[in-house]
Amino acid sequence: MNREEHSVAVSESSTSASAWGLRYPGFVMSAGGKxxxxxxxxxxxxxxxxxxxxxxxxxxPGGLLVPPGASFAPMTTKLGLIRTARWFVGTxxxxxxxxxxxxxxxGSLDKYFDDFVLNGVENxxxxxxxxxxxxxxxxxxARDVVEYIARGQIKTLACYDVAPSLSIGQIYKxxxxxxxxxRFQRAVAKGDGTLEEQVNAFIKELAEPYVEVESAAIIDTEAExxxxYGDVAERLQKYTASE
Incomplete structure (x- = not known):
């Protein structure tokens, strides 16, 4: 398929009415939950x-983000949407x-891009x-940059998620x-206080808001x-030649 034919195919396959101009709605993974x-x-x-x-x-972590000293992983966690993300360079x-x-x-694809704007234009x-x-x-x-990002969308061939029926909030909870x-089981086993006191304290603690599970990001600073990707073709040719 040449470029002109490819452009026609992309246009005809457009199924998203998104305000961001996305070509495709993307994969939706569900295991029957909410x-x-x-x-x-x-x-x-x-x-x-x-x-x-x-x-x-x-x-x-601690990179050239705005505000200075901010870290990518905690900033991403605050958005409350992203389960995993990765960047790489190919050719x-x-x-x-x-x-x-x-x-x-x-959440929805539109909501994701709405929140993506919150990263700020500088970042x-x-x-x-x-x-x-x-x-x-x-x-x-920031919206201009995110619109540019949305226009670069391509289709994903296959995708996997370990627990799509559970939201990030449910996992944290x-x-x-x-x-x-x-902690309640250990307190009961130790016999600290009366059982009634322990149960009341446990129920009160359960009602308190959860704290987000700590996120993490790994960056290969040696990538540059x-x-x-530079020698992939050569390595594959050597493998084929040995067959």
Whole structure:
């Protein structure tokens, strides 16, 4: 399929009426519960001479985020939607070096992109500003950058989530109740106070709001010096030749 035929196929397959102009609604994963998990995958050709170090320095804990000293993982956790996200760089004869982004999240695709704006234009531009055609501040807003990100959407071939019927909030609550129940069991076993006092304290503690489970992010700061995609074709050719 050539580029012109591909453009027609994309246009005819459009099923999303999203305000963000997304081509596809994305996969919806559900196991029959109240929650559903959505996914988004995108690709954006990188500028000649792009600075991958700036991207990794932005995402690394304590990196070049706004406000200064903020960390990517806790900031993402506060959005309350994203279950997992990853960035990587690949290349092809057609597009050259390209930034890829994959994310799975609770809630609707539109809500996800609405909340994506909350990252701020400076933080978004430090990553996607390395890509061809991305609007950048001061002449662009966070919404402008997110609209650019949405236009880079591509279809995902396959997707997996361990518990799509459970929302992030339900997972946090289950972990919170488990820890509180353990403390109650240990208090009963030790015989501290009367059973009535222990039960009342346990019920009161269960009613208290849960604390978010600590999130984590791993950034390979050596990526700009170790191009993992550069020799893939050569390695595959050697493997084929040995067969």
């Amino acid at each position: 929650n559903e998990v959505k996914e988004f995958t995108g690709m954006w050709p990188l500028k000649p001479g792009f600075d991958l170090k700036q991207i990794t320095d932005t995402l690394v 092809s004869g057609e597009f050259g070096p390209t930034l890829y982004f994959i994310s799975q999240f609770d 978004l531009a430090k990553v996607w500003g390395q890509c061809i055609g991305c609007p950048t501040p001061p002449n662009a807003t 289950a972990a919170d109740w488990y820890e509180k129940t353990q 010096r170790e191009w993992q």
